[in-house]
Structure formats: structure tokens, C-alpha cells
Amino acid sequence: MSATPCSPLAGKHIVLGICGGIAAYKSVFLLRLLIKAGAEVQVVITPAGKQFITPVTLSALSQKPVVSEFFTANTGEWHSHVDLGLWADCMVIAPATASTIGKMAHGVADNMLVTTYLSAKSHVFVAPAMDLDMMAHPSTQANLDLLRSYGNTIIEPETGYLASGLTGKGRMEEPENIVKVLEQHFARTRSLEGKKVLITAGPTYEKIDPVRFIGNYSSGKMGYALAEECAARGAEVTLVSGPVAITTEAPGVKVVKVESAREMLAECEKVFAGSDISIMCAAVADYAPAAVAESKIKREHSDVPVIELVKNPDIAATLGTAKRQGQILAGFALETDNEADNAAEKLDRKNLDLIVMNSLRDKGAGFGTDTNKVTIIDRTGAYPYPLKSKREVASDIIDNIETRL
Ligand code: CTP
Numbered sequence: 235m236s237a238t239p240c241s242p243l244a245g246k247h248i249v250l251g252i253c254g255g256i257a258a259y260k261s262v263f264l265l266r267l268l269i270k271a272g273a274e275v276q277v278v279i280t281p282a283g284k285q286f287i288t289p290v291t292l293s294a295l296s297q298k299p300v301v302s303e304f305f306t307a308n309t310g311e312w313h314s315h316v317d318l319g320l321w322a323d324c325m326v327i328a329p330a331t332a333s334t335i336g337k338m339a340h341g342v343a344d345n346m347l348v349t350t351y352l353s354a355k356s357h358v359f360v361a362p363a364m365d366l367d368m369m370a371h372p373s374t375q376a377n378l379d380l381l382r383s384y385g386n387t388i389i390e391p392e393t394g395y396l397a398s399g400l401t402g403k404g405r406m407e408e409p410e411n412i413v414k415v416l417e418q419h420f421a422r423t424r425s426l427e428g429k430k431v432l433i434t435a436g437p438t439y440e441k442i443d444p445v446r447f448i449g450n451y452s453s454g455k456m457g458y459a460l461a462e463e464c465a466a467r468g469a470e471v472t473l474v475s476g477p478v479a480i481t482t483e484a485p486g487v488k489v490v491k492v493e494s495a496r497e498m499l500a501e502c503e504k505v506f507a508g509s510d511i512s513i514m515c516a517a518v519a520d521y522a523p524a525a526v527a528e529s530k531i532k533r534e535h536s537d538v539p540v541i542e543l544v545k546n547p548d549i550a551a552t553l554g555t556a557k558r559q560g561q562i563l564a565g566f567a568l569e570t571d572n573e574a575d576n577a578a579e580k581l582d583r584k585n586l587d588l589i590v591m592n593s594l595r596d597k598g599a600g601f602g603t604d605t606n607k608v609t610i611i612d613r614t615g616a617y618p619y620p621l622k623s624k625r626e627v628a629s630d631i632i633d634n635i636e637t638r639l
Contacts, residue, residue: 238471239458242420243413243433244272248320249354251327251347252292253334254282256397257363257406262287264328264409265295271413275353276301276318278347280334317347319353326416327351328389329406332374339377357419361389361412366402370376377634382623383604389415399544423631425636426469432509432514433461438495442541443527450517451601454478455624456566457515461487463628464511472509474501476516476624495519495546506553511635513564514550514586517601523548562638564631565589566602578613587638588612590631596621610634 249266252261268275276290277300282453289300301313319325327334327347334347338360343349360381368374369391378388389412392405407415435457439447458480461473465486471484472493474490476498482489492498495518521543531539552564557563565586567577570593577591591609598605598621607621610631619630 236459241271241273242417242423243268247275247321248275248416249322249350249352250275250277250296250326251325251330251334251564252279252283252287253275253281253327253329253331253347253400254262255329255331255363255406256286258283258286260363260406260409261328262291262295264326264412265292266637267409268416268533269297269411270297271417276321277608278302278318278350280345280347282331282333288604301350304346304349306472313346315349316353318350320355321591322350322354322356324359324419324577325354326359326361327352328359328361328409329624330360332362332364332368332371332377335360335374335377335381337382342467358384358386359389359412359415359419360386361406362404362472363403363406364391364393365396365398366400366404367400369404379605382626385535385623385625387415387419400542405438422633424466424468426464426467426511426632428638429464429469429510430505430508431461431464431469432474432505432512433457433464433471434474434476434498434502434514434518435461436478437517438476438498438519438520438546439493440495440521440522440546441493443529443531445530448519448522449477450519451604452476452478452517454480455602456606456627457513458482459624459628460513460515461554462576463625467632470512472501472505474498474516494522496522499547499549499552502549502553506556507558507559507625510639511562511564512553513566514553514564515634516549517568518546520546548584550580550584553639557585560636562587566593568594570594574609574611574616581611581613588634589617606615 277295279302293300337348389407393403394405436454437450437452439449461471461486464471465484471487490501524542524544569576574595577589581589592599594600596607599607606627609618
């Protein structure tokens with residue numbers, strides 16, 4: 235089989251997980267296309283999968299023994315799901331049955347495929363295939379939402395004729411299209427090579443006294459997802475983060491921890507001039523106490539205290555004033571009403587190139603959630619996106635920014 239010239243899949247290590255469903259026959263075509271694109275593929279099949287498709291076909295095409303059990307029965311050889319998880323540049327589970335999706339969502343590691351999934355450090359693609367009622371069931375949908383929240387990409391099934399004889403949504407996406415999704419993923423991988431990115435994330439805390447502060451509910455998840463997405467595309471990222479409960483281990487992300495808006499501005503100013511892309515994702519407190527009490531404000535000694543506030547610097551607007559030709563500056567606008575008008579006004583006032591608007595009125599958007607629903611606004615118009623995991627939203631935002639580079 236001659237390889238597809240210059241496919242982004244060439245040389246990639248792909249774990250292909252196959253579950254027990256009629257669509258397993260399509261996995262043979264998928265495997266063939268992946269090999270043709272130059273990928274090295276390790277098939278991991280569930281015990282039920284083997285009822286639908288024989289490992290002999292799969293090992294002949296992949297030129298590797300197919301892995302299914304934790305041990306090879308006659309030799310006692312142990313198959314390490316940890317090694318496989320680390321080896322993979324990506325994992326694609328196609329077809330993914332309702333049962334395996336449920337196990338993946340809840341960590342039920344009773345077979346080699348799910349243990350490999352739980353050990354995988356790379357991106358995971360899930361291509362469901364099942365009958366329309368199983369697909370539509372709230373349990374399946376909730377499990378798919380959980381997988382999205384873990385950062386996995388769901389390759390939505392098509393609507394069409396199903397093995398049950400019914401017609402509806404549940405047909406596994408065609409192998410050619412699954413390959414396209416994987417190719418897009420790897421094409422993006424080094425798309426920000428050599429670029430420097432500055433991201434602010436989380437809330438700021440403005441001290442009142444040694445034990446109290448003014449803050450907000452921002453979890454930092456959106457900013458951290460953006461930082462990880464940029465690093466995954468090869469960028470050198472400085473993430474200036476307010477106090478949050480999350481961390482990132484992503485190589486390529488340098489986290490600079492700050493507390494107040496003034497500290498955040500000072501850290502941004504150190505790197506902004508050298509940054510190609512700056513994304514202001516932090517929920518910066520607009521005001522800070524004019525003075526910080528040196529010791530705890532006591533209840534008995536005083537009348538109800540009045541805290542005088544002063545305006546914090548506007549970090550985005552300050553950087554917007556210093557912006558050079560060729561630098562891209564993006565902001566966020568979390569609004570509750572007059573969303574589009576408010577966001578467009580901020581775009582101009584802060585000299586941004588684009589602003590990512592989300593509304594607290596949208597279910598699944600805003601603080602603390604693992605999902606977000608955004609509209610990207612620039613001077614050409616407003617571009618709405620559907621509800622997605624924050625990592626997928628991050629990918630959409632970075633795709634949009636890359637078109638401006
Ligand atoms: N921002 C900033 N510094 C501030 C306030 C906001 O850098 N002091 C940034 C945010 O990170 C975001 C954008 O500006 O990218 C919009 O933030 P938002 O709080 O919505 O705007 P404000 O200008 O504070 O307006 P308002 O609170 O009145 O809606």
C-alpha cells in the first residue's frame with residue numbers, strides 16, 4: 235500500500251480502540267486509511283469487539299499483534315496499558331459503544347481498551363455508533379458530555395440507515411471523515427511553533443485586610459484551556475494566573491502566579507512587548523480597597539466599616555494602547571444583558587482585535603463550568619459557536635486567531 239504523500243498522520247502513533255458493534259467492520263477501512271496515511275497503528279479491541287471482527291484481519295493490516303487481554307494466555311506476557319497510553323500520539327475509539335462510553339466516563343477499567351484510555355496522555359477521539367434510541371438516551375448523552383468535559387473530541391455519528399433497520403442518528407462517521415478530523419488535529423499541532431503567547435486567567439483578589447479580599451467566582455478553566463491549547467500547537471506560553479484551584483503540567487506553559495490586578499498588570503507588561511498573541515481571559519476586579527488594613531478588622535471595635543475603593547488599572551486597555559502592528563490582542567466579555575453591544579464597545583475601548591463574548595444567561599456558559607458557549611466578535615461581525623467543552627472552545631478561539639497571523 236503506498237502512503238498518502240505528506241499526510242500530517244505520517245509517523246504518528248495511533249491507538250485504535252474497537253468496541254463490539256456492527257460498525258466494527260468500518261474500523262477495518264479506518265485502519266487501512268490510517269496505515270495508508272503513514273501512521274503506526276496499535277489496535278486495542280474489547281472482548282465484544284472480537285465477536286464482530288477478527289483480530290487476524292486487524293493484525294495483518296496493522297502489522298502488529300492486536301491487543302485485547304491484559305495477558306497473552308499461553309505465554310503469560312503482560313500487555314502494559316500504561317506503555318501504550320504513553321506511546322500514543324492520539325487514541326481514536328471507533329466504533330465507541332454506549333457501554334464503553336459509559337465505562338470511559340466513569341473509569342470502569344475492566345478491559346484493556348478502557349485501561350489504555352485512562353492511561354493515555356494524548357488527545358482522545360470518540361466516534362460513537364449505536365441505535366438511535368441508545369444514542370438519544372439521557373444516560374448516553376450525559377456520558378458523552380462527561381467525555382467532552384475531560385477534553386475528548388466526540389466525532390458525532392451521522393443520521394441514516396441503522397443496523398436495526400431504523401433510521402436515525404447513530405451511524406458511525408465514515409472512516410474518511412474520521413481520518414480528516416485526525417489530520418486536522420495533527421496539522422494544528424505545530425501551527426504556533428516559534429510564537430509567544432501571553433494569557434491572563436482566573437480572578438484577581440484585592441486585599442481588604444490580612445484575611446479578606448474582594449474577588450469573584452472565576453475558576454480559571456477557560457484561560458488554562460487556552461494556554462494548554464496554544465502549547466499543544468507549539469507556542470511558548472506565559473500564563474499569568476490569579477488565585478485558582480487548578481494547575482497545568484503542560485510543557486510549554488510557564489505559569490506566573492499573581493494575586494491582585496496591579497500584580498497581574500506588572501507581570502503582563504514584562505512580556506507583552508515580546509508576545510505575538512495576548513489573550514485577556516482573567517476576570518479582573520474593577521476596584522480595589524484604597525488601603526489595606528494591616529491587621530484584621532475586628533467586629534467589636536468598630537462601627538460597620540466603610541471600605542473606600544479605587545479603580546484598578548484596565549490591563550487589556552493598557553496593553554491595547556501599547557500594541558504594535560502585527561500583535562494580536564484578544565479579550566473576553568462575560569455579560570448578563572445587552573451582550574453584543576457591550577462586547578463590541580469593549581472591543582473598541584480596549585483596542586482589541588477580537589473579543590470572545592459569553593452570556594451568563596446561556597446554560598453551560600460562564601464561571602466554574604467545564605463547558606462554554608461563545609460568540610467571537612471582531613470588526614467584521616459576530617460569529618456564534620455552539621456549546622462545547624472549554625478545551626474545544628479554546629481550539630475554536632485559537633483557530634480564529636491563527637487566521638489573523
Ligand atoms: N480586563 C482587564 N483589566 C480590567 C478589567 C477587564 O484586562 N481591569 C479585561 C478582561 O480580562 C477581559 C476584558 O477586559 O478580557 C473585559 O472584561 P470585563 O470585566 O467584561 O470588562 P470591564 O471593562 O471591566 O467592563 P464591565 O465590568 O463594566 O462590564
